[in-house]
Structure formats: C-alpha cells, structure tokens
Amino acid sequence: MNRKSLDNPSDNSLSRVDGAVKVTGTATYSAEYVVPELAHAVLVTSTIAKGSITAIESQEAEAAPGVLAVISHLNAIEVPGWPARKQPAERAPVGTAFRVFYDPLIYFDGQPVAMVVAGTREQAVHAASLVRVTYRKEIHQTHFEKNTSKAGIPLNVQRAKNSPFQDYARGDAAALTNAEVRIEAEYTIPTQHHQPLEPHAIIAVWEADDKLTVYDKNQGVKSAQGQLAQAFKLPREKVQVVATYIGGAFGSGIRVWPHTMAAVMAAKQVKRPVKLVLGREQMFTSVGYRPYTVQKLTLGASKTGQLAGIMHEGTGQTSAYEEHLERTVLASRALYASAYAATRYRLLPLDVNTPTWMRGPGDATGMFALESAMDELAFALKMDPLEFRLKNYAESDPERNLPWSAKSLRECYELGAEKFGWKNRMQEPRSVKRGGMLLGSGMASSLYGFHRHPSKARALMQADGSVIVQSATMDIGPGTGTAMTRIAAKVLGVNAKKIRFELGHSALPDAPGQNGSSTIPSVGSAVHVVCEALKSKLVTLAGEMSERFRSGGQPVVRNGQVFSSGEDKEGINYSDILKYHQLKELEVTEESKSGAERDQYSMYSFGCHFVEVEVDPLTGEVRVTRVVTCADVGTIINYKTARSQSIGGVVGGIGMALMEHSAMDHRFGRYVTNDFASYHIPVHADVPPIEVYYIDKPDVHVNPIGSKGLGEIAIVGVAGAIANAVFHATGKRVRELPITPDKLI
Amino acid sequence: MKPFQYLRPKTVQEAVTMATDNPEAQYIAGGTNLVDLMKRGIASPSKLIDINHLPLKKIEHRYDRLRIGALVLNSDLAQHKAVLTRQPLLAQALLAGASGQLRNMATVGGNLLQRTRCSYFYDLALPCNKRKPGAGCGAEEGINRTHAIFFAGNGFGGIEKSSCIAVHPSDMCVALTALETTVVINGPDGERRVMMKDFHRLSTQQPELDTNLGPGELVTAIEVVDNAFAKHSHYLKVRDRASYAFALVSVAAALQMDGGRIWDARMALGGVAHKPWRYWSIDLMLRGQVPSEKLFREVAEHEMEGAKATAQNAFKIKLASNAMVAALKTAAGIS
C-alpha cells in the first residue's frame, strides 16, 4: 500500500468517532434493540411474477408452536393513510408506495404475500414454510430485450413541464452525422443489487394506539417519519424513527419499503413489538436495485479530435406499478464541450419490483457508457484517451450556459496521470505483458451534480465547555459524525474530543436523508453555521466580561477560549463564560440552505480514475492491479474518512465492472442468483492498492464550507475505466457488464 | 427450519446405528453446507447426528500412505506438514476453496459430501430433479452458465432427459480424484473402501444421489497412497472473482518428471460434471514425452472431445481446454 497517498502531509485527520463502538460490537444496529415482549415476523413471498392470489392456506402455520398471527391481504389491518383505490392502474411516480397485503394482485416475484408473526424467529421461519399460497398465473414480462418495443417516455416526464429527463438537444445534429470520425455502440448493464452486508431490519413498537417508534434501517429518519405518519394518519411528532448505526445501504435505504410497513402493521395487529429482518434472498426483491439499462452512444469528432457531437440514448427498467427515473443520460450534456449534444431517456416497465437509486445512481450507469464510448472514439482517432478528454474540456457548463462554481478536473487529470505514470503508456492494445499476463491501463472521468438541501443543526454548549451538536442526518458508512465533529471543532476552536455529534433520530433538528452526496454540503453547512452562531454568542458573552474586548480588535477562538484579538495572550474559557453568565448550557439552532447562487453557477463534483488490469490470456480472468483515483470536491473536511469513501467507491466500481450480475430466469421471472455464493461482490483479493488524491480547493460559491459531495463520484466512471483498461490489455471491447472470463476467452 | 432432534454419538458404531435406524437422520460435521441447506428448506432431517465427537481427527502416515480422518478440518489439512511435502496438490486445492472461516469449520467428510451449488437446487420455488426427482431440470433451459459440459463417461453421451446438469462444487475432491484417493467407509455391514472415481455418481440415473454412500454409511477416513508427483503438480482454479467463489473450471494436474521427460501423469477437472472429472488417457498421451505447450494443447483438445455445451456455457469448453494447458505448463515448470 502506498503510504504517501494515505497521509496528506498537512493532515491531522480525525479517526472515526464511532470506530471503537463499531469494531468492539457495541454499536446497536436496527435489529439489535432490546425491546420487551418482542415478537418476530417472517415474510412469505410470491413465487410467480404476475397474477393474483387465489387462496392462502394458513391453518397449519397458525397451529404451529409460538405463532401469533398469519397476516395477508385477507386479514391485514387497514392502513388509514393509503388511498382506497385499486393498486395503481397506471404507473405512479416513485414514492407512491406499493401497498403491502392490500389486495390479491401480484406484481413481481418475491412480493410479500403473507407474514407469520411468532414468539421466536425460528418459530416464525418454520411456520412460514407451512403457509400454502395458490395463484392464478398471468403471463409475465421480465425480459428486457424481448420487450424493448414497450419502452417509452416516462409518464412522469410527459406530465411534468420541466423534467430534466425530457428529450434534449443543443446545436446542429448534422455536426454528428457529418463528423469525420464516428463511433456508435450499445452498452448494457445488468440488474445489480446494493446488498449491504447488514440486511434490512426493523423493530416496530406501538407505544400507544397513536404513538409509534421504529428502529429501522434506512437512510433518512425524517422522511421515514413523514411517510409513516402519513400512512398511519398520525401527527409527525407521534412517530419516532431511530437509525443510529447502519451497516451499509448504498441507496437501498432511501425509501420506506413494503417490509417496513408490514412490520408496523404486524405490531399493531398482534399488539406487541415486532421485529422483521429480511433474509438475504429477500434482499433481492425487497429494497430496490440498480436497473437493467441499455444505452446507445453515437459520438463524432474531427480527425484532430474535436468532438462534433454526442448522442446518448438510454432505456432503463422499471416496475409495472411505479416509475423509477435516474440520471442515466444526463452527464453527456455537461461533461464535454461538444457543440451538438442530444439525449433521450426511456423507461421499460416490466413485471419486477421497482428499482431504486444505487450508489452513483444513473451516472455510474451512464458514465460507464459515455466513458467507454469516449475511449472507443479516442482509439478510432488514434489519440491518447486522456489527451482526447483534455481537448474537449468544458470550460463552462455547455448545457446550462453557466460558469462552473468551480472545476479542477484538469488538475485531477494531471495529478492522476502523474501519479499513475500515464505518460509511459503504450497506446497499442494487447501490446504489454507482465509475467505472462496481458497488462492494460484505462482511465475515465467522473462527475456528479451538487445537491444541497435545507438542513438544521443544533449546538448545545455544556457548562464544562463541551458541545453536543445534533442533526437528524444519517451515517450509512461514510463517517458523518466524524466529519461533522471536525467541522464543529474547527469553527469553535475546541478539541474534537469535546464534541459529541448526534444523528439518526427523528427527534433531532430537520435534515435530509443521506443520499445524492448531499450530507456534507447540506448538513456540514448547517453545522458550520450553527457553530459560527454559537461562537458569536460566546464572543458577545465574553465581551461583557472583560475590558479588552472594547478596544475594537477582532476576537478569535482557540483551545476552547475566546481571545479579544489574535495578539491577545489571555483567553476566557468557554466554561467560565457560561459560569459567569450563570448559564447551565448555551443552545443555538440554525438552518442553512442554498440561495441565488444556484441560478448563477453550474455545480458539480468532478474526478477521474486511472486503472491498471492484468488479464490472463488463457483463462480470461481480469484482476485490477492498481487504481489511482483523484477527485475535486472542494474542501476536504477529513482526509481519513474521505479516503475511505473514495476507496469504497472504487471497490463498488470493481464489483459493477467485473462481477455483479443478478441473473433472472425469465421463464419464472425469478432471480436465480439470490445469495452471496452466486451474486458476487468484490472480496479483499479483488481489491488492489488504491491511491486516493484530492485537489482540496474550496468551491467558494456552493456553501459556507466550500465542500461538495464525494460519495457518488467515487464510483461514477470506475466501471468505464476498468472496461477501457481491459480493452487496452486484450484488444477486446466488452460492452456488456460484468466483464467475466467467458467474455474474454 | 423444521424442528429436529439432536444426537451426539461417541463412537463410530453408535453413530452408524443411529443413522441406520432412521432414514430421515443425517450426520452433521462442520455444518457449513448442511445448515445452509436446512435453512433453505432443502434438507429437513428429523434427527441430526453430530459426529464431531467421534475419534476421526487424525492425520497419519503409515506404510505407503497418508490416512486422513473424516473430521480433519480443511484448514488443518491444508497446512499439515505431511500433506505439504507429500501431496501439495491437495493442500493447493483445499486453499482454493471457500474462505478461511469456512475452512476452519469444514471437514474432509463434509467436503466429500457437499451438495451442488446449482441455483435451481437451492430454490424450492424452482424445478430440480436432484431435489425432487421427476420435477424437471430448471437449469437445462435456464441459467446454466456454470453448469456441466460432461455427462456420461468420457466422450459418450449427451444430456439425458429429466436428469441433472449440475456440477460437483468441491475443489478438494478434484485433487483427491487426480491422486487416486481411497475413501474409507463404515456402515451397517462394517467397513468398506471405495476409490474416489467410484465415490461420486453421474447424474444419468437418480440424480438425487450424489454419491454411492449407502443408508447410514459414514465416511471415516481417506487414504492417499504415496506418489512421485509432489514436485510437479498444480491446482488451477478459474473463477469469477479472485477468491471465495466456486470454480467455473478447475484443473488438478500431477506429473512425474525425470530427465526433462514426463513419466507419469494424472489430471482431473472440476466444475465440468456431476462429479470430479478424471482424465484417463493423459498418462498414455504424456508418458515419455518432453513437455511443451503444443503437447499440452493436444492433450487438452483430446480431453474436450466429449464435451457438450448448454445454451450459456459453451465458453467452458474453451476455458477448460485453456485451463488444462495452463495447469500442465505450471506443473511441468515451463512458461
């Protein structure tokens, strides 16, 4: 491992504030809360992909030891907030939840059809195997290629006036048609699943008839609170959602899924707290996935490598009952300076469960295609792929005709290329060998839109000068608490040990869920602002205590003290300020949100990846042997956790490129890769040394901390870089992921 | 999981008696395969006979052979000195299998008896002749990228209808097959010995049976006779990721070389058939020859003559052939 990339010389990163509780196993995850009288629910799921339930025989299950109830559409309680219409007659926008146990209709294989609640999990599992469900089958359609003619403009786009998913074109199409050099290619990514190691789990507790607490694995306690309150017609404050620790999610926890509703319904029905943990195989049909997507790219350039046009068409899979839209084709409008650019986005409804956002949603998919196509065109032009990208560098946003708030992608390319040793690369594919292996290198760019949502944070200074900072934000793994602690410590001039950051509880100040790389930009800003406000208060209060503050200097804070100016040698301790003013604590709550700058600048995170692969010429096995990843996300709040975030993204990209594939047997509309023996994610041996670099320059236009999101761009582009490296190693262009040995021998 | 009774015999005799009396009883060793099968509802023994307390944990070299107890853990076996010096092929194969944690639990007997990883076998909602004879083979016209390309004896046959195209998943067994291991079995009628090649079955008839082990029979040990392959053997496993994945194809190659020539050769393939696939004519083809890529290519192509692909696994024919060449080259020490 390259130590240099590990340690930023000027860095004194915080280690994870929750590291110790996690590695010692004392962090409490959703399924681990100790609740008296707890009952256990196990789902029975459908074995057909379309049709309806004709009968449910549950007598045997009901008679099994420990069973409290067998719940299905036949006897489920009414959920008061659900609209009393039939299941959506036409596809609804995403978020219009599928209503579990509502009627006998089957929309997808793996749909919950019944639920056994019993005293122990083992009793529930056993009884669930005794429930007999009979169906009236209808012909289902799950095969993407066989149904492409049914793809169309999403209904949500047809209805909305200003949807970003509308067909788009700028410039003159003839530029592309008449381009001197053109490539046209189709790229496919299969269905891929988030499969975090911690399965989704919930404990639902009705504290009173009108008071609900859930310990639920999700990525947004506030949105879960809102959705549950609405479904059960309760005031928001009567619903508490707790999700303090999360064992990975990658997008699978953004929505409130049917199993969550099922557990809450079960708890109401059996009048006991109920725990429901999804089985690994149920994780494939319960919490979304990255949709099967086919993309066609047409790119043209002049012989000298000037892009003449980009046409990017993409069709993604959705369910028959909901529309899930994602940014698949959008990057092609903004990334390169091409006079002509056009995009088209279509959805293909199939008899499957609804997909959802998965790390780098849309962009990871779209940029695999765009960056593969750029590589193909560079090859056709006999041009170095990096040089080709630099030649078409967009100095301003060609889509919105706005200046970038900040863009250091060029610096990323340069730094990454230098660290990787790109300039020594032989251009000819299949021209380098190492120890009998074919050696290749490839690169790709990365971008992801900037998201900042209104966020609140509260800072509470205690009498001893320590600070509790709170916000209903989440930590699905990146180390939110650590980064927020760092921000607060810096603003307040106190040691990080004096700060405790609290998150993952719906009673805390409003914050968005953790998605779209928005946490640092949004909540980080709120924490910054609230700590600034607390600091001002402390400065004012200190000013009332000493003459020195009246000489007009600029007060500063450091080491937990307020000084009247930078030169002042004698500070006043925070604890003394509170004591002097007879305050037990000092509390400030602030909100932070974006303003007019959103209309003045185009805001993105940028990055690039350089990848080296070895391919065994006899077996077709691909091993990634080295990765250099470089990102421009404004100011880096905490190097150590940022670096882990980047590494995780690359690892996810390796999985996406080389192994992840949820294979369905379309005769049954059922996944056959439904465990970790058949659905492969990278193991340690698949992960090479990954060097991580940041430009670390503040983007002064985006927010008060100058920081943009990192979670998504860490993965966006990685699959493309790997595919490009495989092409360089073998001379074979694989356009259908994953790149497994069968595609290379 | 269905409720079951748990029994813990102290002697082989006691264990065999318990099992013989109860057709629904099953032995459990490391449990790394059986517990999964029970959780998925594929195995539902009414009695679980825990054999972990039987005295079958020794590895010893006696006379001309290594005798390995059925309860020796995969990880212990892979690092045992006698195995590393005398049968390194076996150690390599073991280490290519599963993960460190699993090998710490998995036993020799359990590894021999582990069941196929065919997805259709693993899912009660899908048809499978192995799980439910007569139900049909889901894989035959389904997702069969990882399935068999050899079916009924070298070069003889195609897939017979309503049979099974699953592959045997073990790595250890591929090496044991190449090494002509003997399986020692104790049963209601006392002890018997079976050669590895006869231990597992083909799927043409009764695909529900993986092995020729009779009711109540217990594997007590395996025996590997000394050989001269230690210097020139290699286990090659081709898989979809670098570790912790079952083989797409694997090759156990063992050569005896002297004076730059090959004097004896054995080879077995994994991931290609319902049992570890022994290549019988290799000895004849290689004896007395100077190793070369060309020679190995001929051998490999000869071997693949009887192969038959299903819709998604034609690549395995080329892959197996390439893997044989690669493994033989490494074993012979040529590049």
Ligand SMILES: Cc1cc2nc3c(=O)[nH]c(=O)nc-3n(C[C@H](O)[C@H](O)[C@H](O)COP(=O)(O)OP(=O)(O)OC[C@H]3O[C@@H](n4cnc5c(N)ncnc54)[C@H](O)[C@@H]3O)c2cc1C
């Ligand atoms: C995730 C995963 C990945 C794996 N990857 C690989 C791999 O890459 N390569 C590989 O080779 N294997 C792999 N395995 C399989 C592993 O090797 C087997 O699970 C293990 O060897 C079984 O041994 P055990 O002692 O745990 O058997 P158990 O699960 O206890 O038993 C398995 C079967 O053997 C029977 N049995 C056990 N001992 C005896 C005996 N002495 N006599 C008669 N019957 C007996 C049991 O009744 C049962 O039917 C993997 C397993 C898992 C779970």
